[in-house]
Amino acid sequence: xxxxxQDPGPFNVxxxxxxxxxxxxxxxxxxxxxxxxQDCRKEPKLLMxxxxxxxxxxxxxxxxNRASQYISLLIRDSKLSDSATYLCVVNPGGSxxxxxxxxxxxxxxx
Amino acid sequence: xxxxxxxPSNKVTEKGKDVExxxxxxxxxxxxxxxxxxxxxxxxxxIYFQGNSAPDxxxxxxxxxxAERTGGSVSTLTIQRTQQEDSAVYLCASSYRSGRLNTEAFxxxxxxxxxV
Numbered sequence: 240x241x242x243x244x245q246d247p248g249p250f251n252v253x254x255x256x257x258x259x260x261x262x263x264x265x266x267x268x269x270x271x272x273x274x275x276x277q278d279c280r281k282e283p284k285l286l287m288x289x290x291x292x293x294x295x296x297x298x299x300x301x302x303x304n305r306a307s308q309y310i311s312l313l314i315r316d317s318k319l320s321d322s323a324t325y326l327c328v329v330n331p332g333g334s335x336x337x338x339x340x341x342x343x344x345x346x347x348x349x
Numbered sequence: 350x351x352x353x354x355x356x357p358s359n360k361v362t363e364k365g366k367d368v369e370x371x372x373x374x375x376x377x378x379x380x381x382x383x384x385x386x387x388x389x390x391x392x393x394x395x396i397y398f399q400g401n402s403a404p405d406x407x408x409x410x411x412x413x414x415x416a417e418r419t420g421g422s423v424s425t426l427t428i429q430r431t432q433q434e435d436s437a438v439y440l441c442a443s444s445y446r447s448g449r450l451n452t453e454a455f456x457x458x459x460x461x462x463x464x465v
Contacts, residue, residue: 271450282456335451341391
C-alpha cells in the first residue's frame with residue numbers, strides 16, 4: 240500500500256458545483272497534514288493545513304479522520320480558477336519528510 | 350520577504366555531462382528538501398537537510414546524485430554523467446522546525462532539466 244493515495248481523477252465539474260476529494264494515508268502515527276495546489280508547469284503551493292478539528296478557509300474545507308486514516312478537501316461554489324491538481328501531503332510518523340500523493344486533477348468548466 | 354529561489358530555471362545539457370542545481374531557501378528555515386517531478390508524475394523525494402544534522406539521502410536514485418548544503422543555507426544538487434531519464438523538474442522546498450514537527454514546506458519555482 241502506498242503511503243499516500245489519491246484518486247487521480249480528473250474530476251470534471253461545472254462552475255458553482257461542490258466537489259470533494261479524499262486522500263488516504265498508511266502510517267497511523269502521521270502528525271501533519273496539508274493540501275497543496277499545483278497549476279500546470281508550476282510549483283506546488285500550500286492551500287491549507289489540516290487540523291484535527293477540521294478547518295475552513297472561504298470556499299475550502301479540510302477534514303481529518305484519524306480513525307479511518309484519511310483527509311478530505313471540500314470545495315464549494317467552484318470557480319474556473321480552481322482548475323488545478325490538488326496534492327495531499329502527509330508527514331509520516333517518525334519522519335520529517337513530507338510525503339506527497341500523486342494528486343487529484345480538477346477541471347472546472349463553464 | 351523572499352521565497353525559495355532556484356537557479357537556473359531551465360537547463361538543457363548533453364547526456365554524460367554534469368549539472369549543478371542551486372537552491373536558496375527562505376531565511377531562517379532550517380529544513381531543506383529536494384524533490385523531482387517527471388512529466389505527469391508525482392513528487393519524488395530525493396534528499397532532506399535539517400540544520401547541521403547529517404542529511405537523509407534515502408531518496409537519491411543513484412550514486413550519480415549528490416547534494417550539499419553550505420552554512421545551513423544554500424544547497425546544491427549535483428547530477429554527474431547525466432542520463433535522459435534524469436530529465437525532470439527538480440524542486441527545492443524549505444520549512445522550519447516547530448517543536449517536534451516541521452511546518453509546511455514552501456517551494457521554489459523549480460529547475461526544468463532536459464538531457465539530450
